[in-house]
Amino acid sequence: MPSSEATRLRLRVTGAVQGVGFRPFVHSLADRYALAGFVRNDSQGVLMEVEGARVDDFVAALKREPPPLARIDTLECETITPLRDAKFSIEPSRDGKTQTRITPDAAVCDDCLSDLFDPKSRFYLYPFVNCTHCGPRYTLTRRLPYDRAQTSMAPFAMCEDCARDYADPTNRRFHAQPIACPKCGPRLDHSIEQIVTALQSGGIVALKGIGGFHLLCDARNEAAVAELRRRKGRDAKPFAIMVADAAAATGAGLFDAQSLRLLQSRARPIVIVEKREDFAPSIAPCLSRIGVILPYAPLHRLLFHAAADLALVATSANPSGEPLIVDDDEAREKLASIADLIVGHDRAIVARADDSVMSVIAGAPAFLRRARGFIPEPVALTNDGPDTLALGAHLKSTITVTRGREAFVSTHIGSLDDRATIDFFRETIARMLDILDVKPERVACDLHPDLASTRYAEETGLPVIRVQHHAAHIAAIAAEHKIEGPVLGAALDGHGYGDDGGAWGGELMLVDEGYWRRLGHIAPLPLPGGDRAAREPWRMGVAALAAQDRCGDVFDRFPGMELAGKVAMLASAPNVARTTSLGRMFDAAAALLGVRLMQQYEGQAAMELEALCKSPRALDNGYRIESHILDLTKLFAALLKPGLSAAQGAELLHGTLIEALAQWLRAAAQARGHTRVALGGGCMMNKILAEGLVSRLRDFGIEALLARAAPTNDGGLSLGQAHIARMRKV
Incomplete structure (x- = not known):
């Protein structure tokens, strides 16, 4: 029992502190320092009171030694009146408006592996072994607070052995909600x-x-x-x-x-x-x-x-x-x-x-797809703002929910092309709003008027903020890097609906205070066939020839394409749709070099060009910049030279793009006094291009910011939409 000189503290911990063994950890610390009191989960995180002579040692250890999967965001502490408790206990969880979060799923830990392969362990060769340091969390949790009854383990009643471990504060399975063994737990239906x-x-x-x-x-x-x-x-x-x-x-x-x-x-x-x-x-x-x-x-x-x-x-x-x-x-x-x-x-x-x-790109990890193992960890934001639901776009769909100073980017959903994926999209929205206990005040979506996500936004009855695709790419980087004020950036990708209704994709933009301005772009190429050109790079090859007034060459370059002549006529027509997309520029290069004429999956042509590039080298005078318009016509002309191999062409393409884009950004940054730029869009998944740009801009004294917390492709769009929508006055 605490002495009469004992101090009693009330501590509130928020963050990823449920489902990670935090309560048993607190219990063990209380035993270590001979403290009385209690600990419990609630809707805000973990609440505890400790009383005794060594409460300061307890607080220091709490900060220094959290469980492996725990993430402490805040620790609030106040001194209160001693109650002279006789012991320390773990109390039942309490409900309320959720302000905490569940942790991501974690790979099986070394201790559980030891149990898995120990013939003396009751977990020997049991495929569902876990403890408070590892195993499924988000994927089996129905709602918070995180207790067994709130998970898909609820139907499995613990056997005596598991119940004993669960109740033993010295056991690492103490209050491990998915605890199970061959006697009482899940089973495979094949060996x-x-x-x-x-x-x-x-x-x-x-x-x-x-x-x-x-x-x-x-x-x-x-x-x-x-x-x-x-x-x-x-x-x-x-x-x-x-x-x-x-x-x-x-x-x-x-x-x-x-x-x-x-x-x-x-x-x-x-x-x-x-x-x-x-x-x-x-x-x-x-x-x-x-x-x-x-x-x-x-x-x-x-x-x-x-x-x-x-x-x-x-x-x-x-x-x-x-x-x-x-x-x-x-x-x-x-x-x-x-x-x-x-x-x-x-x-x-x-x-x-x-x-x-x-x-790993430019010295740090980067996401191509953010899902298991990371969701639902939030992205920390600079300031509080209105709770916002952001719906992403069409491809590589994700949604983002903001709560206070946190942005929760969902798991990868996919492309909203079919009813099943749209149902999953709606299911994800409902689950995230429920598990985070958020009622959004506004909803953000893409500028395109005819996307499933746009239609959903209009159904909500909330104020709708429509965000241009490429502005969202840049804003996502601004959000995770906690940039306040104007952000200069380049959004380089395949396709996004522009302010003018056009097919954008190579944009120089300024994003500030919930708004954006297009400062420049890549000089457009014809887009013969519209969306079909993204699936058939040979069409973009024809477009590049048409831009050089070389339509007569299409029959030699693309002899197997029966429509080559008609497509050349279309590409030369004054009213043909045009695109500024860097992704389509990669497609054009792949076609001219004979690398890829038809795509079997998104980005195939660009990926195969990257695979061929061993040592990028810039073409002398291979581009032109005028009034922030980047013209690549000279580069495409060079790719047509006789005797140029596909590998040589890929090296010229990458090297020239790195130099051209770096000079383009340098001029814009110097004109506005910026010393850092954001680089977003799906083309930044190209390791050679991204690392070359970062290095070249560094030569100019410019810091290049890449997406780290969310994918640089369309999987990060919802984060950027949320960032812009939170700043917009409605």
């Missing part, structure tokens, strides 16, 4: 041996994981990989591979120290690196880079325990571009024509989440 046998015999397996089903096959078996492509209808888009450990990963790809740390982080993203080992040729055809992921669920570990030399294609189970499948019955219905073996289990997935995809 590990059956799964491995199917994979080793060339079969395709649909396996239910943490955030949804994967489709797996042997990455060294070309026949199996080709058959997976055929059955899934995925002709060429690259697959990721899963390998056993870091040693196998470094044999598969060229990992520097930072990429390797990212690969082994608790989030376990897919990490894109240069290829080293040649797996099945059709895993990443015509590309020099490959996506690698390590096992993150105990179930994955058991596969590699049974066959250590496995290397697996691991791709999302979402046929026909629909959302990731999470339900066992749906998997049996929709994957029967794809998978030879469908493996489910009886723990429900509440929130679907694809694997995150990342790359």
Whole structure:
């Protein structure tokens, strides 16, 4: 019992402090320092009161030693009247308006791996082992506060052993909500041996994981990989591979120290690196880079325990571009024509989440897709603002919900092309508003009038702020870098609806106080066929020829295209649609160099050009800048020179673009007295282009800001929309 001189403190902790073992951690600290009091979860985070002679030591340890998955945002402390409690206790959670958050799913920890492979442990070879330091969180949580009854573990009553661990403050499974063992927990409907046998015999397996089903096959078996492509209808888009450990990963790809740390982080993203080992040729055809992921669920570990030399294609189970499948019955219905073996289990997935995809660009991690392992971690904002719902655009859709000084970017949703994905879009909005307990005051959407997201915004009845696509790209970077005041930036991507209704995509813009201004752009090319030109790069090749008054060359350049003559006439017409898109410029170059005439997936032409580029070099006088208009006509002319190989052309393209864009930005920055610029848009996923631009701008004394907290592609648009909408006066 505390002495008469005891001090009593009330402490409020906010952040990622539920579902991470924070209450047992507090309990153990209280025991360490002989303190009485209590701790409990509530809607705001964790509330505790401690009383005794060593409360200062307790507070210092609380800050110094939080659990591995915890993130403390704020710690408030006040001295209150001592109550002379006899002990320290963990009290039941209390409801209320939610101001806390759940943590992302985390890869299985080393301690649980020890249990998994210890024949003396009751968790031996159990595919759902977890503790307060690891395992599923967001994907199995229905609502907050985070307690077992609020998760998909609610139907599983704990056995005596699990109940004892759950109630033991000295056990790392103390109040671990997903705790389970073979006696009382979820079960697979097929054995590990059956799964491995199917994979080793060339079969395709649909396996239910943490955030949804994967489709797996042997990455060294070309026949199996080709058959997976055929059955899934995925002709060429690259697959990721899963390998056993870091040693196998470094044999598969060229990992520097930072990429390797990212690969082994608790989030376990897919990490894109240069290829080293040649797996099945059709895993990443015509590309020099490959996506690698390590096992993150105990179930994955058991596969590699049974066959250590496995290397697996691991791709999302979402046929026909629909959302990731999470339900066992749906998997049996929709994957029967794809998978030879469908493996489910009886723990429900509440929130679907694809694997995150990342790359190290210009010395730091960057997202290509932000999902499992990171959501729903918020992006910290500079100031409070109105609670806002932002809806993204059409491709790579995400939504963002802001609450106070936090912006919560959703998991990757996909392209809003079909009813299933639009339903997932609506489901994601409802879930995020519910779990964050937010009632938005305004809604932000794209400027395009005919998107599913725009129509949803209009249905809400809230004030609607329409944000231009490329302004949102720049604003997203401003938001995460906490920039106040005007931001100069370049948005470089495939397509966005412009203020004038045109097809923009290579824009020099100023974003400030909820508004934007287009300062310049890439000189436009004809867009013969509209959206069709994005799928058929040869059309952009014709457009580049038309811009040089060389329409007669189309028959020699594109002899297999029956419509080449008609498209050339269309491209030369005075009223043809035009585009400033850098993505379409890449397509034009790929076509002129004979690299890619038809695209089987978005960005294929640009990715294949990047793969060919080993040493970028700038063409002398390969561009022209006038009144902030960047003209690339001379570059396209150079790509037509006889004898130029595709690789040489790719090097000229990248080198000239780096120099041209850097000089373009330099002139604009100097004219306005700016010393930093934001670089956004999908083209910034091109590692060569992004790193070259950052380096060249640094030569000019200009800091280049890249997207880090959200994808630089359209997956980050909702964050930028939210940033602009919060500043706009309604």
